[in-house]
Amino acid sequence: MKQLATAALLALTTAFAAHADEPQKGGTLNMVVQPEPPTVMLGLNKLGPVSFVGSKIYEGLITFAPDMTPQPLLAKSWEISEDGLSYTFHLREGVKWHDGAPFTSADVIYSFSEFLPKAFSRTKRVMSFVEEMTAPDEHTVVFKLKEPYAAFLIIFEVTGGTMVPKHIYEGTDIFKNPANDHPIGTGPFKFDEWNKGSYIHLVRNDDYWQDGKPYLDDLYFRIIPDANSRAIAFEQGQVDLLRGGDVENFEVSRLTAMDGVEMTEKGWEFYDPLAIININTRNAPLDNVKVRQAISYALDRQFMIDAVFGGFGKPAYGPMTERTPYYDPSVLTDYTFDLDKAKALMAESGVTAQNGVYATLDLMPLPYGETWQRQAEYIRQQLKEIGIETNVVSVDVPGWVERTTSGKFDITTNFIYLLGDPAMGVGQTYQSDNQLGRGTAANVDGYENPEIDRIFAEAGKTLDPAKRKAFYAQAQEILSRDAPVIWSHAMSYPTVYRSKIKNLITTAPGLNETFADVWIAK
């Protein structure tokens, strides 16, 4: 009898446990979006806050798992031809735009051939590799490439490959189309209301193509411009989710210690942010490789991470991070903090010192808030140790972009997104044909190495993973030794959220995912 009771109890517990994991319908998710985005029409603007909100309204053909394997979304499957020149996508049937019109291959062709190249430089560049795109039927799209491009699939996730409705935008000025104020996508949530300066409200799309989803009734994105106020709003329960950067990193541990609150660093595998220190190799003595290596040895990266970046991040000695496909730590120069070695390198460099000072350089911190300012102070102090004096130059964001992209700097702090494949986000920072006037992730340092150019060009055209691995290992070895930039650390952003929110981060784009699977336990 007792055994039976135990068995019954066990069965009951199991049933409850199963029930707890079963997604529950309903509920409102309150979040913060900062800064307030200028639009939520993700096709037009790819800023962080726009992507965060817009990715619930719009979708791409595919998304990526945390290990960067492509996952179906609006495309249910795809084939890549043997020669890597032809990509055939099979679209899901029965998908509707929020206005009820069907989503078809014509929308895909319109988005990639006309809309996106006008709005987003990355998509424009990738689409320039395309010879032609065709739609054999309503649910099939074929892209024919001029030459193989190993990172081609990357452009099809929601930010690079936002699917926009052809029937609304064709023949109009896409930047001024009234639909931009009331966006029409295919995603699980529909635009409801934007009370400017206060909040953005999205509601459940009852006609969503995944039956029974989304689980949530609606989403609120609150606009709270001050970081301290955002922390208080989370503590008071007015918001249940904070993205990295919503509050200062040093607040994170305090908030995470609260009951029923969790923190994760996942969900950055796609963007893969890497903090770097740009070195203008056009300016002496930064053209001297020993000087650059000396700078690299003079910085204690773990100290920077702990003291400045709130403990989030991992030291970087090369152009890729643990998250990047083809990352190979074995070939990297070991830039573990070593002040003596740094001083020795300066002495060997051939640069002459006057009164113990080798050079006086401008140091321009990235104007993204207190953290970067503090990092610059640390760098300044360490450079002084090895005989380099610095003047800290303060500018606002547009001024920083202007000076960085026109080469008017000696040393500046920066961060870049590696975007899931070295052919998409790594090569651009080191290739000699991609220098000034091409954005802040370009080769603003003026590094020129024909060998590196050749390797990245070859690797981008190579599809065989084993060969690509060999190419990128070679590139990492050369770059790490040459130090055309100083890699600071693989950045990591904490997402702080209440434990009742389930299935929050399950893919590589992290919070820039549709939220169709997110649910709240009652």
Add this chain to the structure above:
Amino acid sequence: MAQLRYLFGRLVKAIMVLLAVTVLSFGLIRAAPGDPATVLAGEQGSVDPEFIEQVRARYGLDRPIQEQLFKYVAGVARLDFGDSYQHNRPVIELIGERLPATLILTMTAFLLALAGGLIMGVTAAKHVGKWPDGVITIAALLFFALPLFWVGLMAILLFSVQLGWLPAFGMNTIGVEMSPIGRTLDVAQHLVLPAATLGLLYLATYTRMTRASVLEVMDLDFVRTARAKGLEEKRIWRRHILKNALLPIITLASLQAGHLVGGAVLTETVFAWPGIGRLAFDALLQRDYNLLLAIFIIASAFVVFFNLVADLVYSLADPRIEVAA
């Protein structure tokens, strides 16, 4: 007739001032490094130069600067302030969305401060050298010296987090259906903390100004004469002291009234109040020329307007000041 001519003269001057403001702000903002296309380039990480040129052409930024200025001034003359580069919408619409929130906040703070400042200033002056004067003077000094954002955060911690009396952020409770009266009360509740915080700063100014002004007038000959005549004390205060002490307050108030439109960046930031100050600040960081210029020009127009009003009010308060061109 003389008054009409005076008014006309002032109007012409006002238009000249606004034109100068427009040209100067246009020049100043263009002198800052980086333009909207640069900002876009920074946001997109990696861009091709052709793309940047297309962006410049779309906004007309590829034209010679004189041509852009001429076009802009001609537009402003027709009350057309152009479109925002970031929002792709007419800037007038954007400002229209935010102006009511700003006016509710700044006007409330301003009126509270004006009334409170007058009462406190007069009280202090009446009891000069005694304890009420000391308390008021120290309080005013404190309000004036404390940084706004700090006062705001402390107010949130005390009244919202600790006591739970008042909402901490925003202008409305979101996600709740309410009757129009309920909505109004809800906004009023949200208004208390930000208006009080912002008001404290103004309050300090008016208190000190009123106290000083009253003290100065109190000792003048005509007040002594009034007392010697045996006039009632109440009447002396109202007709003789206050009326004369009011002039500098009117000047200050009219200057500040013009500034109310410009918003209050710090208060709006701390309390997530959806006003125009934040809009201007964000526009600056985005080099959203049209939006920022329109906010400048409209705010300047209000300052000019209230100065004009002040001149007219002077003549009512003090008939000795004649309106003459």
